Amino acid sequence: xxxxxxxxxxxxxxxxxxxxxxxxxxxxxxxxxxxxxxxxxxxxxxxxxxxxxxxxxxxxxxxxxxxxxxxxxxxxxxxxxxxxxxxxxxxxxxxxxxxxxxxxxxxxxxxxxxxxxxxxxxxxxxxxxxxxxxxxxxxxxxxxxxxxxxxxxxxxxxxxxxxxxxxxxxxxxxxxxxxxxxxxxxxxxxxxxxxxxxxxxxxxxxxxxxxxxxxxxxxxxxxxxxxxxxxxxxxxxxxxxxxxxxxxxxxxxxxxxxxxxxxxxxxxxxxxxxxxxxxxxxxxxxxxxxxxxxxxxxxxxxxxxxxxxxxxxxxxxxxxxxxxxxxxxxxxxxxxxxxxxxxxxxxxxxxxxxxxxxxxxxxxxxxxxxxxxxxxxxxxxxxxxxxxxxxxxxxxxxxxxxxxxxxxxxxxxxxxxxxxxxxxxxxxxxxxxxxxxxxx
Amino acid sequence: xxxxxxxxxxxxxxxxxxxxxxxxxxxxxxxxxxxxxxxxxxxxxxxxxxxxxxxxxxxxxxxxxxxxxxxxxxxxxxxxxxxxxxxxxxxxxxxxxxxxxxxxxxxxxxxxxxxxxxxxxxxxxxxxxxxxxxxxxxxxxxxxxxxxxxxxxxxxxxxxxxxxxxxxxxxxxxxxxxxxxxxx
Numbered sequence: 001x002x003x004x005x006x007x008x009x010x011x012x013x014x015x016x017x018x019x020x021x022x023x024x025x026x027x028x029x030x031x032x033x034x035x036x037x038x039x040x041x042x043x044x045x046x047x048x049x050x051x052x053x054x055x056x057x058x059x060x061x062x063x064x065x066x067x068x069x070x071x072x073x074x075x076x077x078x079x080x081x082x083x084x085x086x087x088x089x090x091x092x093x094x095x096x097x098x099x100x101x102x103x104x105x106x107x108x109x110x111x112x113x114x115x116x117x118x119x120x121x122x123x124x125x126x127x128x129x130x131x132x133x134x135x136x137x138x139x140x141x142x143x144x145x146x147x148x149x150x151x152x153x154x155x156x157x158x159x160x161x162x163x164x165x166x167x168x169x170x171x172x173x174x175x176x177x178x179x180x181x182x183x184x185x186x187x188x189x190x191x192x193x194x195x196x197x198x199x200x201x202x203x204x205x206x207x208x209x210x211x212x213x214x215x216x217x218x219x220x221x222x223x224x225x226x227x228x229x230x231x232x233x234x235x236x237x238x239x240x241x242x243x244x245x246x247x248x249x250x251x252x253x254x255x256x257x258x259x260x261x262x263x264x265x266x267x268x269x270x271x272x273x274x275x276x277x278x279x280x281x282x283x284x285x286x287x288x289x290x291x292x293x294x295x296x297x298x299x300x301x302x303x304x305x306x307x308x309x310x311x312x313x314x315x316x317x318x319x320x321x322x323x324x325x326x327x328x329x330x331x332x333x334x335x336x337x338x339x340x341x342x343x344x345x346x347x348x349x350x351x352x353x354x355x356x357x358x359x360x361x362x363x364x365x366x367x368x369x370x371x372x373x374x375x376x377x378x379x380x381x382x383x384x385x386x387x388x389x390x391x392x393x394x395x396x397x398x399x400x401x402x403x404x405x406x407x408x409x410x411x412x413x414x415x416x417x418x419x420x421x422x423x424x425x426x427x428x429x430x431x432x433x434x435x436x437x438x439x440x
Numbered sequence: 441x442x443x444x445x446x447x448x449x450x451x452x453x454x455x456x457x458x459x460x461x462x463x464x465x466x467x468x469x470x471x472x473x474x475x476x477x478x479x480x481x482x483x484x485x486x487x488x489x490x491x492x493x494x495x496x497x498x499x500x501x502x503x504x505x506x507x508x509x510x511x512x513x514x515x516x517x518x519x520x521x522x523x524x525x526x527x528x529x530x531x532x533x534x535x536x537x538x539x540x541x542x543x544x545x546x547x548x549x550x551x552x553x554x555x556x557x558x559x560x561x562x563x564x565x566x567x568x569x570x571x572x573x574x575x576x577x578x579x580x581x582x583x584x585x586x587x588x589x590x591x592x593x594x595x596x597x598x599x600x601x602x603x604x605x606x607x608x609x610x611x612x613x614x615x616x617x618x619x620x621x622x623x624x
Contacts, residue, residue, distance in 0.1 A: 003613045003614045003615050005553060005613060006557070006611075006613040006614075006615050008551075008553045008554075009553040009554050009556060009557030009613075010554075010557065010576060010577055011554075012550055012551040012552075012553050012554025012555075012557070013465060013469070013550070013554045013557060013558065013577050014465070014577070015550070015551070015554070016461075016464070016465045016468060016469075016550060016554070017461035017464060017465065018460065018461060018464050018478065018481070022478065023460060026460070026478070026481070026482050026485070027453065027456055027460075027485075029482065030452075030456075030482065030485050030486050030489050031449060031452070031489065033486055033489065033490070035490065035493040035494070
């Protein structure tokens with residue numbers, strides 16, 4: 001049965017329509033619209049409905065393909081590509097501004113924060129030395145790396161301070177020693193390599209020692225940062241002299257020596273402000289227990305490394321010889337610090353003894369790391385030998401002269417320093433003997 | 441190429457003549473404003489025109505056109521909702537067929553009987569309104585309505601039947617279940 005009113009109502013509704021002129025005008029407008037292509041039609045659609053997004057993807061197959069590509073690259077490629085990136089590389093900002101800050105957040109405890117900051121600082125030095133090796137270390141990059149290094153060392157200091165505040169001074173010292181040793185060792189190896197490069201260039205009448213100079217700059221960078229966390233002033237003067245000597249011995253490039261000395265003076269200032277952090281703390285009983293432990297472990301490192309050096313066959317290249325020479329120098333330094341520490345310990349000056357034992361540990365660790373580098377350098381040299389007989393010849397011919405030159409330059413300063421320390425130690429022991437005689 | 445375009449224009453004009461009034465009606469009943477309804481109608485057919493020009497195939501032109509209009513109306517409601525703070529309630533697709541407010545002037549020139557039907561339909565539960573309207577006023581099949589509302593034809597049939605029951609109660613119309621809807 002049909003309801004008449006319902007039919008009438010529907011008829012009424014159906015009478016709603018556009019006027020003829022409205023219809024014609026609208027048709028004309030629509031047909032006049034330019035035919036938009038897929039890309040511009042997107043704008044006309046409501047861009048935020050799931051429908052339109054879905055249909056857009058459905059229409060544009062390449063979108064699906066490129067999205068998949070982005071996901072694949074994002075998950076694996078970028079991360080691994082960035083890990084090895086050097087300054088100037090496209091992925092370097094990804095590494096230092098995205099991936100590393102993520103790890104900043106992930107390092108929760110003060111201890112992991114400190115080790116992580118140390119790792120970052122080591123990475124910067126590594127990057128700088130790689131660039132120096134490739135002759136790609138320009139001033140802008142150097143400045144950038146310096147700023148980053150400063151940030152890392154400051155964060156490292158803060159983390160260390162936190163560990164100290166939490167009462168675990170021993171652990172803080174341990175981390176700081178490891179950091180100093182790692183950077184210090186790297187600096188010394190770089191210096192030796194730079195020196196070797198320089199002397200070989202002089203021998204071959206190449207007046208420009210470019211990459212060698214750059215390497216010594218990186219070395220001083222590493223050193224200054226290691227010093228900035230070190231609490232001993234004697235080693236600062238030593239480094240200052242060493243840097244000046246090594247840079248001063250270059251025949252050309254005033255700017256190099258200027259920037260290097262700038263770095264050194266910066267480091268001096270920084271150390272002056274941050275020194276004696278450790279000495280302020282009083283040595284507790286726990287501290288003396290730690291002292292014994294440190295001394296034992298340092299002794300062990302010294303013995304091990306000395307033994308390994310003796311066991312290793314005579315240096316096959318001048319470079320390795322020089323690196324081993326540096327190792328021995330560091331071992332001497334460590335032994336000297338141990339003797340000093342024993343002196344102070346005997347006189348009951350625990351604080352002083354503690355500082356000396358840390359220096360001893362640092363020097364011993366540096367020796368260990370440098371020795372490892374030396375072993376590596378032999379490998380790489382022997383590999384080079386098979387490829388390039390010329391370079392082998394060069395190494396052999398330079399062996400004696402290069403060794404002399406390193407002795408003359410920074411080596412001599414350190415030797416002098418060590419001798420002075422030895423003298424002081426002897427004087428002290430003489431004095432002690434006198435004292436004991438008086439007491440008798 | 442131009443011959444092809446002429447062909448497309450011919451198809452478009454046929455569809456326009458056939459459905460423009462229905463779309464205009466569909467819009468004006470829901471937005472209660474002649475100008476907005478005109479805008480929405482034009483937008484609907486502009487999109488149809490663009491689709492045809494891009495060579496998009498369409499098997500069901502009528503439901504396709506209604507689908508565009510339906511979505512445009514939903515978008516229009518969303519935009520309007522976004523600016524009016526008094527109606528903060530969430531808008532889902534079913535809820536956009538708003539009842540014309542009591543005081544609001546229905547800006548539609550319509551005979552009283554038609555106005556009564558629109559008001560009755562607008563009083564239906566939100567999920568029934570469009571199914572009933574599209575079935576009885578525009579004469580679309582449950583399958584076509586399902587395409588527009590993105591639900592199955594069976595669900596549309598259920599909604600039409602229940603909506604019709606409600607419409608009978610509200611309006612007092614004696615409409616048979618087997619009501620054949622005349623549609624031109």
